[in-house]
Amino acid sequence: MSIYDFKLIAGDGSEVSLEQYRGKVLLIVNTATGCGFTPHYKPIEEMYEEFHDKGFEVIDVPCNQFNGQTPGTDEEIHQFCTLKYNTQFPQMKKSDVNGPDALPLFTWLKEQKGFGGFGHGPMALAMSAMLKKIDKDYKTNPDIKWNFTKFVVDRSGNVVERFEPTANMDKVRACVAALVEE
16 A cells, blocks of 8 residues: 555545655645644745646545544635635645544554654643653654644655654655655
8 A cells, every 4th residue: 555545625625635646745634624733724825836847746535533633614714824824835625643443544644653752842742741641652653743744755655654643844854845855
């Protein structure tokens, strides 16, 4: 199985085959409109504008599994993102990324790159403390821990990196830039 075997449903209801992204660098991210990490949309859009013409795509999957921080319909989510962050990349249908109804794509992504920790600093400590209350085994399972977990896929379809929401967006950008410029 490869990433190109998966299909998603776009926010407008149309089917999106990931085969159309073969040969491109991908950033796949589960997003939310009412989260402390929602401002990540800004640097993600900046990367999209900078690298899109060089073969970079963003696959935005809104998800309401983390404290109900993505309320609203797919259209309302899309309007929020385009009005507040001027997003131009495609948005998929709001979907689950964990549990029995998780998108098969996210199940596969988690198999490719498991949880590697939140890093260091105040946000990392806060996320760890919060997750210990929700899932005492969070460190040992590959589940998506929160909104704005990012997977970077190279032009050959390999998942090369998983960035937790606490990761510095400059590191995400550097990873994408290196792959785009290869």
